[in-house]
Amino acid sequence: MNKFLYCTLVLLDISVKWTIQEAPSLKFPHYDPMTSRQLMCDQCPPGTYVKQNCTASSKTKCSPCPDQYYADDWNSNEECQYCNVVCNELQYEKVECSSTKNRICECVEGRYLELEFCLKHTACPPGFGVVQQGTPERNTVCESCPEGYFSNETSSKAACREHTNCSALGLKMAKKGNATCDNVCQEERTDKSDQQCEIDITLCEEAFFRFAAPTKVPPGWLDTLKDSLPGIKVSAEIVERIKQRHSSQEQTFQLLKLWKQKNKDHKNVIRGMDLCENSVLKQIGHLNITSEQLGILMENLPGKKVGKEETEHTLRMCKSRDQFLKLLNLWRIKNRDQDTIKGLTYGLKHLKAYHFPKTTIQGLRKVVKYLHSLTMYKLYQKLLLEMLGNQIPLVKVRRG
Template identity: 70%
Template sequence: MTSVLPRTKVSDVLFSCCQLLDISVKWTIQYDSPPKYPHYDPGTSRQLLCDQCPPGSYVKQHCTATSPTQCAPCPDQYYAEEWNSNDECQYCSAVCKELQYVKQECTSTQNRVCECVEGRYLELEFCLKHTECPPGFGVAQPGTPESDAVCKKCPEGFFSNETSSKAACLKHTNCSALGFKIALKGNAVRDNVCQENTDTTPQKCGIDVTLCEEALFRFAVPTQLTPNWLNILADSLPGTKVSTENIERIKQRHSSQEQTFQLLKLWKQQNKEQDMVKKIIQDIDLCENSVLKHIGHPNLTFEHLNTLMASLPGKKVGKEDIERTMKLCQPTEQVLKLLNLWRIKNGDQDTIKGLMYGLKHLKTYHFPKRTIQSLKKVIKFLHRFTMYRLYQKLFLEMIGNQVKSVKVRCV
């Protein structure tokens, strides 16, 4: 009488056979002849050379004089990495340790692989944080899940002003290459501080972005900034490109809108000999002469300037800044410099809109009417539609098709 195996047992047997067949086929392709191991055969009292079992299996039955080695696949949660003559597979590691994650799950040929989470490395069974390099030091060798970060003192001409386990030393800004001069020399913890060359520019008190430049550059600021917008804009501008190093430095130091202004300012300086840029510089000069004509009154006192700054919304320009401005700047430049300081203090605020807000409140402070009228004329001039259309057309022609899909806005 023939016995019949239950269906579930038949399925298990078939599955095991298929696994073993798959393992055998894979390793037969790689090895012409399986490795051997010695085995004493008690039936014949002879020592035989039996075939080892391939990775993913173990020896279920040793070979005899008349039959080969019988291999069986490793059960679930067990593995065998090498050809072997073991009577059983190795058990996979139970769980990963604290602050580790499973990089590779357990298989029949590989143990479970655990790895420390981002920012940590394995040291004596513990996942320790990567060393943070202090200011003046940069990461010479980034940390990995297996090794710590290596710090190195910033060499001459490089700096790091942050505590970080990832940041390398940055090269000092080359002020002369950007058309500037060094106002304060950098060291291991500070970058060079650049200043416009006062021998060749009309702005002698450090106005980095003028009202006219802001009006022009604002056309290149999209309504919604994407993380890579600055790089897209830099790549799209013609002529000499702003270096990646300077782009990263701008991102670290300035707010989102200010980043665009600073990028375009550097690009304008680097390409001032190009015909199209010369045209833009000429238009900006004409604009600034008109603004100076309206706003350059030399008869404002400290109290007047302090009142004007107090009327603007947001963060205030302090009295010390006003006193310093009166010492460094010509009387005709003082209002423009203070408006520039207000814009920097208030990140993404529009200077013209801030000035419009302030003018509504100046009447209550007995502010000179002549100056109020002059400021209103400046606002009206900068809001002239024909001027904006010209600026927008010039910039969009330069930027080209690469960024036309990004919405730009008018002030």
């Protein structure tokens, strides 16, 4: 025989013998009354029990555990154990009772087991963040936010967030944050930043322009409107293009938008809009929306998204109060003049999933309601009549 093959077989034989010697004994001692001798009987595998012990002439006889009974290990028991675990209120059955396992119960999502009760995970208050999320076996672990971090919400899942780095955004810190609020960043606008933060039409102007469209557009409405508007006129050629490209309800908005752009160097071309503009700016300024919150909000608007680079550029170039309005302006342009207020309303419905501050959501909803309030509709109607005078008697102005 080949020497190499012989050595291999010898080593294999030694390995098998060593493995057999190392294997745990799965036998149990049993006194045989027939022979008055102690025998070593085979144990029964998991899921079974000893139905009949071994004798000098026969092996152990095993039988499967009946329903609702189990054996989770090799054993010499003459009966299986009963599945005695019962799931209590606010628990669910994680592992069913089987022939090899007892039933396992676990607290439902958001709760943990303390003694025999499923208690709700602790929600960390503002100024504290989650360092270890709760599990079905343990409670949430909260710690106070360290220097440079904050939490402005009550949550059982949110960790402390790092303060916005104003300098990294090319901004100045207007107000230093603490454990419960973020840094407030802003920049003194230069002529260049003024131009880059310009908005073609404001939220108030957009609401006004959309209000101006009659519910039922009469024949010749767009031409009459073009001729009646003060200041620099929109050409007839452009009006025809608007008619071809846009629906009847959208045409009024498009004409007023182009007319505003042509007259942007003329101050107070829309007289009386200051009341609306100042109120909206004041409400938004009080919200102190962070750059992170702005990013989340813009991601939840429908349609095409404002790109990351455009967002970062806006945060660098615009004052904190103007950032939100500029980003909404960019969104409208990207989405071919879709209604900004409708887009914002859609986005606000999805912010709760991101642990967005309730006060911010409520504040933005107030802006939406304000722009569509009866008070503002009356103002829009007054402004429209003042702009057009008695030159359009055939048109009935739409009421809110």
